[in-house]
Amino acid sequence: SSELTQDPAVSVALGQTVRITCQGDSLRNYYASWYQQKPGQAPVLVIYGKNNRPSGIPDRFSGSSSGNTASLTITGAQAGDEADYYCNSRDSSGNHFYVFGTGTKVTVL
Amino acid sequence: EVQLVESGGGLVQPGGSLRLSCAASGITFSTNSMNWVRQAPGKGLEWLSYITSSSTTIYYADSVKGRFTISRDNAKNSLYLQMNSLRDEDTAVYYCARDWGGEAFDLWGQGTMVTVSS
Numbered sequence: 001s002s003e004l005t006q007d008p009a010v011s012v013a014l015g016q017t018v019r020i021t022c023q024g025d026s027l028r029n030y031y032a033s034w035y036q037q038k039p040g041q042a043p044v045l046v047i048y049g050k051n052n053r054p055s056g057i058p059d060r061f062s063g064s065s066s067g068n069t070a071s072l073t074i075t076g077a078q079a080g081d082e083a084d085y086y087c088n089s090r091d092s093s094g095n096h097f098y099v100f101g102t103g104t105k106v107t108v109l
Numbered sequence: 110e111v112q113l114v115e116s117g118g119g120l121v122q123p124g125g126s127l128r129l130s131c132a133a134s135g136i137t138f139s140t141n142s143m144n145w146v147r148q149a150p151g152k153g154l155e156w157l158s159y160i161t162s163s164s165t166t167i168y169y170a171d172s173v174k175g176r177f178t179i180s181r182d183n184a185k186n187s188l189y190l191q192m193n194s195l196r197d198e199d200t201a202v203y204y205c206a207r208d209w210g211g212e213a214f215d216l217w218g219q220g221t222m223v224t225v226s227s
Contacts, residue, residue: 033213048213086154097168098156
C-alpha cells in the first residue's frame with residue numbers, strides 16, 4: 001500500500017510533550033521526513049533520516065521509527081508549534097516515488 | 110538569497126492547460142533533483158512529480174500521469190510543470206521543492222494557486 005496514516009488531530013498543554021505518529025508499509029523500508037505547515041505558509045522540513053534536524057530547527061523536535069511506524073516528538077511544546085504536521089517517505093509499493101501522510105493538526109493549549 | 114519562486118498559476122477552464130514555472134536562486138540548481146507537490150484547499154499535501162538533476166529519471170503520481178509533464182532548464186535555473194486536460198480536482202496550491210538525497214524536501218517555494226473552474 002502507498003498510504004501513510006496519521007491521527008487527524010492531537011492537543012498538548014504548553015510546555016508538555018506530544019508524539020505524532022505515521023503508519024504505513026513503506027516505513028519498513030524508508031525513513032520518514034516530517035514537515036510543519038502553518039496556515040497560509042509553505043511546509044517546512046523539521047526532521048529527516050534517522051533523526052536529523054535541518055539548521056534552525058529547535059532540538060525539541062525529534063524523530064524515531066519502529067517497524068511500520070514513524071514518530072515525531074515535540075518535547076516542551078511552544079505556542080508557535082501549533083501547526084499541521086505531515087510525514088513523508090519514499091513509496092515501497094512501486095506505485096509512486098514519494099507519498100505524504102494524511103496530516104495531523106497539533107493544538108497547543 | 111536561497112529561494113524557489115513559483116509562477117504561472119491562475120484560473121483555467123476544465124480541459125484547459127497551464128504551465129507552471131519555478132525559478133531557483135542562491136542554490137546550485139543544476140545539481141539538485143526537484144519535485145512538484147500540491148495542496149487542494151483545506152486538504153493535505155500530495156506529491157506529484159520528481160525529476161533528477163539531468164532529467165534522466167522522472168516519476169509521476171498516478172493522479173497526474175499522462176496529463177502533467179515535468180521538465181527543467183538548468184541554464185535558466187528553472188523547473189516547469191506543464192499541466193494539460195485540467196480537471197476541477199486539480200484546483201490547488203502548487204509548490205516546487207528541492208529534493209534532499211531522495212529522502213526529503215528541504216527547500217520549498219511559496220506556492221502558486223491554480224483554479225480549474227468554468
